[in-house]
Amino acid sequence: MVREFKLPDVGEGVAEGEIVSWLVEEGDTVTEDQAVAEVETDKAIVEVPSPVDGTVREIIPEEGEVVAVGSVIITFDVEGEPVEEGQTEGEARRAAESDAGTAAEADSPGEAEQATTQGDATEETVAEEVSTGEGRVFAAPSARRVARELGVDIAAVDGSGPSGRVTEQDVRRAAESADTEGESGELDVSSPMDGSASTGGPEMTEGPVDSGAPSPGSPAGGAGGSPSPVESADRDRTLAAPATRRVAEEQGVDLNAVPATEQRDGEAFVTSEAVMQYAEAQRQAQQSQAETAAQTPAGERVERVQYKGVRKTIGDAMSRSKYTAPHVTHHDTAVVDALVETRERLKPRADERGIRLTYMPFVMKAVVASLKQHPKLNAELDEEAGEILRKNYYNVGVATATDAGLMVPVVDDVDGKGLLQISSEVNELVQKARDRSISRDELQGSTFSVTNFGAIGGEYATPILNYPEAAILGIGELKQRPVVEDGEVVAKHTLPISLTIDHRIVDGADAAAFANTFIEYVENPELLLLE
Structure with missing residues (x-):
């Protein structure tokens, strides 16, 4: 099954x-x-x-x-279920098609062409059969892609790979074999006047293709028993099997521009292999031109990087937040000598338990204590319902810079945890975010976020909301700065803060009140013992 x-x-x-x-x-x-x-x-x-x-039967998308x-x-x-049942019908269909092909060769050229058309009509069905797993076909994704390009029924291809796996070369050999069988029927003749030739290929001069690619008729590109081209591009007429014409159309190649492999009845004859090699030679020539252009001074100054994946996700989220919620940022500074002394006293105790104690747990506890006094900032706006949702739980997101971009791991229920537990969870989540092992659940559900841009330097910023949250707190670099105290300029440890709010549901006065409360807690960390 x-x-x-x-x-x-x-x-x-x-x-x-x-x-x-x-x-x-x-x-x-x-x-x-x-x-x-x-x-x-x-x-x-x-x-x-x-x-x-x-x-594993079939892997469909490629990496x-x-x-x-x-x-x-x-x-x-x-396991334990029959896997050959789907083959019986497929084998019967292929046998019937083989009989039809034999009959077409014996009948008139018109009937052979009709049989080819019928084969084309079943191509989509066969591709669907392979892609959905009906019939036992083991093929690499690249082989399936080439089969679709060349119009080959991959279910009829004998695989030469391990366990009968169909390779790309198997498909190309099958396509060439189909061309040979087509010679018994009607061969199409291309001319510039019949409207059937593609104009995608450039004109070429007389003589064999000389682009570093193997020439038609010589698969390895070197000496061998295969015939050399007897005629080059820019002909008026070309003999080719219907399957070859289909390949030329898919590759965007003008059959009359492909160096012929041989002459038949005074006309140039071209195989699908020659078409593919000509197309590859053109691609290599275009790539060489692109590489030459890239070596110019202008090319060296520009690098194109795909905008996708995590980078695009971040960009979409930032755009939605910035263009949905009107942002206002409030700046202030806390003098935190007492916080520095408290951490220094507690750090050895944390080290004994194998926990690295940073300032972030203190900040998170101070944030939650402040949110309890200013619930307008622990909220979001439900625009569809026309309601403001004020939340009575406190999940704090911690913005984290990673190689893949900005991620925001979430520590749940911060109000119910101690400093060491918060510190342990933050350290673990940040590491998981940076090595990309974090789960999606650990990135969701925050009610308020903190971003520590001070870790890489800087004092103030204008953080973008982690939408749909109503506020985000940015932390600048904690270091000694000049402070006026009793009329004297002294060196004190200061912590710059930048609080961004959604001005639809939070006023500037609310932001200032929250900031004042937060500063009170970080300047007097013993107050956190009362929470």
Whole structure:
């Protein structure tokens, strides 16, 4: 029995995911819950587990492809169930098509052409059959792609790879064999006047193709028993099998521009292999031109990087936040000598328990204590319902810079946890975010966020809201700065803060009041003992 497995919805709102890597190959035996692929969705890379015990039949998308949630990405032969039933019908159909092809060769050229047309009509069905796992076909994704390009029924191709796996070369050999069979029927003749020749290929001078690519008729590009081209491009007429003409159309190649392999009845004859080699030579020439252009001074100053994956997700979120909520940022500074002394006293105790104590747990506890006094900032606006949702729980997101971009791990129920527990959870979540092992659930559900841009320098900023939250607190670099105290300028440890609010539901006065309360807590950390 064939079991299809679709890309699951691994989180609310996810519509697609990128296949980062396959952890199995076709023909591998897998067990239920064994990871078969790594998929990047939204801000995390997640492992996709097998739903069954069985054997991998077909891997559909290639690594790097973006697929929609609900799309079939892999099929399995389930252990203990028959897997050959689907073959019987497929083999019978292929046998019938083979008989029809033989009859076409014996009949008139018009009937042979009709048979070719009928074969084209079944191509989509065969492709669907292979992609959905009906029939036992083991083929690499690249082989399936080439089969579609060349119009080859991959189910009829004999595989030369391990366990009968169909390779790209198997498909190309099958396409060439189909061309040879087509010679018994009617050969199409191309001319500039019949409207059938593509104009995608450039004109070439007399003589063999000389671009570093193998010449038609010499698969290895060197000496061998294959004939050399006897005529070059820019002809008026070209003999070719219908399948070859289809290949030329798909590749955007003018048959009359392809160096011929031989002469037949005074006309130039071209095979699909010659078309593919000519197309490859053109691609290599274009690539060479592009590389030459890239070596110019202007090319060296520009690098094109795809805008996708995590980077695009972040960009979309930032745009939605900035263009939905009117942002206002309030700036202030706290003098935190007492906080520095408190941390220094507690740090050895934390080290004894294997926990690295930073300032972030103090900041998070001060944030929660302030939110309890100023609940307008622990809220969001439900625009559809026309309601402000003020939340009575306190999940704090901690913005984290990673190689893949900005992520916001969330520590739940901060009000019910001590400094050491918060510190341990923050350290663990930040590390998981940076090595991309964090789960989607650990990136959701925050009611308020903190971003510590001071960790890499800087005093003030204008943080963008982690929408739909109503506020985000930015922390600048904690260091000694000049402070006026009793008319004297002295060095004190100061902590700059930047509080951004959604001005639709939070006023500037509310932001200032929250900031004052927060500053009171971090300047007098012993007050946190009362919370």
